[in-house]
Amino acid sequence: MANSILLIAEAHEGKLKKATLSALAAAREIAVRTSGNVVGLIAGHGIDGAAKELAAHGVRVLAADSAAFAHVLAETYGQLAAEAAKKTEATYVVAAATSIGKDVMPRVAARLGAGVASDVIGLSGEGATVHFRRAMWAGNAIATVEVTTPVKCVTVRATEFAAASAATGGSVEAFSFTPSAAKTKFVEFVPVKSARPELTEARAVVSGGRGTKGDFTLIEQLADELGAAVGASRAVVDAGWQPNDLQVGQTGKVVAPQLYIAIGISGAIQHLAGMKGSKTIVAINKDADAPIFQVADYGLVADLFKVVPELIAEIHKAKV
Amino acid sequence: MKILVTVKRVEDYESKIKVKPDKSWIVTEGVNCRANPFDEIAVEEALRLRDAAMPSEVVIVSCGSAAAATEIRSALAMGADRGVLVKFDGAGPQSLDPDAAARLLQKVIEKEKPDLVLMGKQAVDDDSNVTGQLLAEYLGWGQATFASKRESLESEEEKAKKPGIAIEGGTAKVWREVDGGLERLEVALPAIVTVDLRLNVPRYASLPNIMKAKKKPIDELSPVALGVDTTAKVRVLSVEAPPARAGGQKVPDVATLVQKLKTEAKVI
Ligand SMILES: Cc1cc2nc3c(=O)[nH]c(=O)nc-3n(C[C@H](O)[C@H](O)[C@H](O)COP(=O)(O)OP(=O)(O)OC[C@H]3O[C@@H](n4cnc5c(N)ncnc54)[C@H](O)[C@@H]3O)c2cc1C
Ligand SMILES: Nc1ncnc2c1ncn2[C@@H]1O[C@H](COP(=O)(O)O)[C@@H](O)[C@H]1O
Numbered sequence: 030m031a032n033s034i035l036l037i038a039e040a041h042e043g044k045l046k047k048a049t050l051s052a053l054a055a056a057r058e059i060a061v062r063t064s065g066n067v068v069g070l071i072a073g074h075g076i077d078g079a080a081k082e083l084a085a086h087g088v089r090v091l092a093a094d095s096a097a098f099a100h101v102l103a104e105t106y107g108q109l110a111a112e113a114a115k116k117t118e119a120t121y122v123v124a125a126a127t128s129i130g131k132d133v134m135p136r137v138a139a140r141l142g143a144g145v146a147s148d149v150i151g152l153s154g155e156g157a158t159v160h161f162r163r164a165m166w167a168g169n170a171i172a173t174v175e176v177t178t179p180v181k182c183v184t185v186r187a188t189e190f191a192a193a194s195a196a197t198g199g200s201v202e203a204f205s206f207t208p209s210a211a212k213t214k215f216v217e218f219v220p221v222k223s224a225r226p227e228l229t230e231a232r233a234v235v236s237g238g239r240g241t242k243g244d245f246t247l248i249e250q251l252a253d254e255l256g257a258a259v260g261a262s263r264a265v266v267d268a269g270w271q272p273n274d275l276q277v278g279q280t281g282k283v284v285a286p287q288l289y290i291a292i293g294i295s296g297a298i299q300h301l302a303g304m305k306g307s308k309t310i311v312a313i314n315k316d317a318d319a320p321i322f323q324v325a326d327y328g329l330v331a332d333l334f335k336v337v338p339e340l341i342a343e344i345h346k347a348k349v
Numbered sequence: 350m351k352i353l354v355t356v357k358r359v360e361d362y363e364s365k366i367k368v369k370p371d372k373s374w375i376v377t378e379g380v381n382c383r384a385n386p387f388d389e390i391a392v393e394e395a396l397r398l399r400d401a402a403m404p405s406e407v408v409i410v411s412c413g414s415a416a417a418a419t420e421i422r423s424a425l426a427m428g429a430d431r432g433v434l435v436k437f438d439g440a441g442p443q444s445l446d447p448d449a450a451a452r453l454l455q456k457v458i459e460k461e462k463p464d465l466v467l468m469g470k471q472a473v474d475d476d477s478n479v480t481g482q483l484l485a486e487y488l489g490w491g492q493a494t495f496a497s498k499r500e501s502l503e504s505e506e507e508k509a510k511k512p513g514i515a516i517e518g519g520t521a522k523v524w525r526e527v528d529g530g531l532e533r534l535e536v537a538l539p540a541i542v543t544v545d546l547r548l549n550v551p552r553y554a555s556l557p558n559i560m561k562a563k564k565k566p567i568d569e570l571s572p573v574a575l576g577v578d579t580t581a582k583v584r585v586l587s588v589e590a591p592p593a594r595a596g597g598q599k600v601p602d603v604a605t606l607v608q609k610l611k612t613e614a615k616v617i
Contacts, residue, residue: 328598
């Protein structure tokens, strides 16, 4: 079982997270180049379905199903993943750069004496020598980095790797491990409820900025017309107009939909860092010199309160 | 209570960052430096917690070149009590990697024995978002990353300069920004808390405090004195400019926009 690539999978409400399949794509690429095998690790309470879903992608899955893992705590998940990495003689440990991946992976790395390349957007290097590409300085530079330790930990930006496809040969086996007591306790989770698609997975995203003056009615109507997710700039979230979870940017979510519509957003570098990878970008802003227009495929200089209602009507017409 | 806050000197996020022609690093000449914005939020939180639980002390630690004393001094001018500079001269691709920084901070913390360590969630130069978590594991401590406030930054709570982190009965209660919502954790002290943008709005240093800060002590340490090998676990081999987007096209009206989205971009 030497030379495995351990994939830390994530389940949410009993289902496999889509970002995990992007991380699997990266893990597979590493496995091919290093002649290794991908082994999945999934932890939680009641994760049978998610484990099988992952196995249906040709992965040998270790399932740690226990009340001890009902809530993700970096301390206990870190111990578990490091233990699984040792047992499977992993040379790489891979996870998606979600809030969980970011929280847990460095602790795994510290336990394994490994370096961690975070939020990786691509693999490079030759053959079995795998280097990682990652954005620095809010995406102003793309660095190629080398992890110099025998075991290498990696979190990957899900939007940069197409989800891995189904494959045969997978299996699920129970993995039992009792972590030492955590110094951290889960208290509660307050979800942001929305019937709209998830921001990082949506085909289209409509984002509003300070120009909306806090009224997201038009943004939401346009999003619903397009079946799109709603996003926001930091200014909007800081003001408490929209939940944190919707912030797009360097320090929020990174999105890369087919269509991104930025409305009343100036286009600060920190915002661009989170949406520049979108296929088609539309910007609506009343200031013709707003930097957002430099990255927009289609820019409309106008008052959003006047043109967004027109846009909703026109798109509605265009669809029928 | 003793609170230790880490502060990293980074390129100003308002500066234009360009890659060097030889791709070894970014151009640093003519680029201003300042404290990492997340670390300023950590300093602000430490000051609010200290002032709510006197007698307490806030110690600022930075690892970097002699120039990083400027950022420590800025935190002292905000109101922190004293500073520690772990002097390391490597620059550019030879700068400290997050792992080496975490191991240096570990040694400083083992000496200082704080009850709480506040850090930024991410340094806006390397954008790694790993140092706090590495440090927590090296120390064997609990962690709460991405600390936030439930109320908005324009709320009454924030205007009253209330701390967002609650210290009660030897624990820190923290709201965290996670995918899909907000999570509340309770972590036993001593602990590592890394802060997100919505925890508070940092104060500006007043003129009298800037004068006072000049007299506050900054101790100097070195990796050798701390017995830490600073060999990087993650090494930057090269940097390049991001792919440029050919934006810039303007459309005259909504009808044209929709027509182009339909026939040219084929996204609706
Ligand atoms: C450490 C750090 C991290 C950051 N991370 C992020 C991040 O992750 N994401 C992020 O978004 N930002 C981030 N920022 C903040 C960023 O620098 C900008 O301040 C922010 O993106 C601005 O938001 P905005 O475009 O909504 O507001 P503004 O910059 O105020 O722009 C509002 C725009 O609306 C336009 N407008 C106003 N009225 C109308 C109207 N009626 N019709 C049409 N247009 C109108 C204006 O012309 C203007 O261009 C970060 C900053 C720092 C320092
Ligand atoms: N050289 C350093 N000196 C002091 N603090 C640091 C240093 N490097 C990282 N940190 C702290 O760790 C946080 C996260 O950094 P990073 O993991 O590099 O994104 C920063 O916000 C700082 O608080």
